[in-house]
Amino acid sequence: MSEVLDKPEVQKIYIDARGPRFSATITAIVLATALVTHNVWVLIAQGLVFLIGATRGPQFTPYGLIFKNLVKPRLKKEAPTEDVRPPKFAQAVGLLFALVGIFGALADRSLIFSVATAFALGAAFLNAAFNYCLGCEMYLLLVRTTTRRK
Amino acid sequence: MKTYLPLAVVLVLASAYGFWWKGTRGAIRSNKAIPGHRLSAAVLGEELGSRATMVQFSSAFCTPCRATHALLSQMVIPMEDVKHIHIDAESHLELVRTLDIRSTPTTLFINKDGIEVGRAAGTPKREQVLAALAAIN
Numbered sequence: 001m002s003e004v005l006d007k008p009e010v011q012k013i014y015i016d017a018r019g020p021r022f023s024a025t026i027t028a029i030v031l032a033t034a035l036v037t038h039n040v041w042v043l044i045a046q047g048l049v050f051l052i053g054a055t056r057g058p059q060f061t062p063y064g065l066i067f068k069n070l071v072k073p074r075l076k077k078e079a080p081t082e083d084v085r086p087p088k089f090a091q092a093v094g095l096l097f098a099l100v101g102i103f104g105a106l107a108d109r110s111l112i113f114s115v116a117t118a119f120a121l122g123a124a125f126l127n128a129a130f131n132y133c134l135g136c137e138m139y140l141l142l143v144r145t146t147t148r149r150k
Numbered sequence: 151m152k153t154y155l156p157l158a159v160v161l162v163l164a165s166a167y168g169f170w171w172k173g174t175r176g177a178i179r180s181n182k183a184i185p186g187h188r189l190s191a192a193v194l195g196e197e198l199g200s201r202a203t204m205v206q207f208s209s210a211f212c213t214p215c216r217a218t219h220a221l222l223s224q225m226v227i228p229m230e231d232v233k234h235i236h237i238d239a240e241s242h243l244e245l246v247r248t249l250d251i252r253s254t255p256t257t258l259f260i261n262k263d264g265i266e267v268g269r270a271a272g273t274p275k276r277e278q279v280l281a282a283l284a285a286i287n
Contacts, residue, residue, distance in 0.1 A: 126167070
């Protein structure tokens with residue numbers, strides 16, 4: 001019963017597993033800047049990065065491209081690969097928080113901006129510092145609570 | 151207006167949670183088992199091992215699920231009385247709710263009667279798995 005791992009779309013795309021963690025580090029710094037300066041433009045810029053990561057994939061974001069072109073060539077060790085979907089899911093969650101934060105700023109609710117940015121920052125920081133897997137912890141709970149019991 | 155207080159709060163809370171999370175991943179804990187619930191071949195879709203079975207719940211958005219699957223499926227090869235059953239959590243939501251599976255990968259250690267004796271969230275270490283299996287008769 002390994003239908004999850006055997007699904008062709010899961011087996012299809014593999015990326016360097018170090019890329020998303022590198023991107024999470026930059027994301028955390030950008031979100032920290034947004035939180036400290038209360039500058040909505042910083043959050044909008046990060047929101048665009050999340051949008052690319054959630055739709056096209058984390059390897060196509062500016063941070064992913066920096067990793068691919070500048071960081072990866074300097075790494076010597078063999079690259080561990082991972083399925084693209086877990087980091088893609090994390091980017092979608094980040095996008096959701098960014099949208100809430102941007103909405104908060106536009107509606108002049110600075111608390112909403114701060115809380116949403118704080119959550120996005122917390123997730124990015126956990127990913128960067130602890131290799132936290134957002135999809136592992138959140139996805140099943142999300143499905144469990146959003147689908148009805150039969 | 152610049153303020154560093156929210157940033158400090160986020161970093162402290164996230165670090166505390168991160169250390170807790172890191173420390174509990176992979177640990178096989180008997181107190182998390184659902185008491186009295188019996189898993190059968192009919193529910194799992196495969197025969198149980200004659201002594202013990204490791205039932206692994208995985209999902210698509212989960213990187214360590216793959217590593218856990220590789221470890222456990224490789225470990226049971228020389229074991230005649232232990233089986234590794236892999237379940238897609240998303241397509242077994244009723245079972246996931248009954249067993250209160252919250253994150254993936256979660257691996258249940260069950261005895262020959264289908265009673266859970268412990269579970270591990272995250273990828274367990276080889277020695278932890280061996281110890282847990284040795285405790286099941």
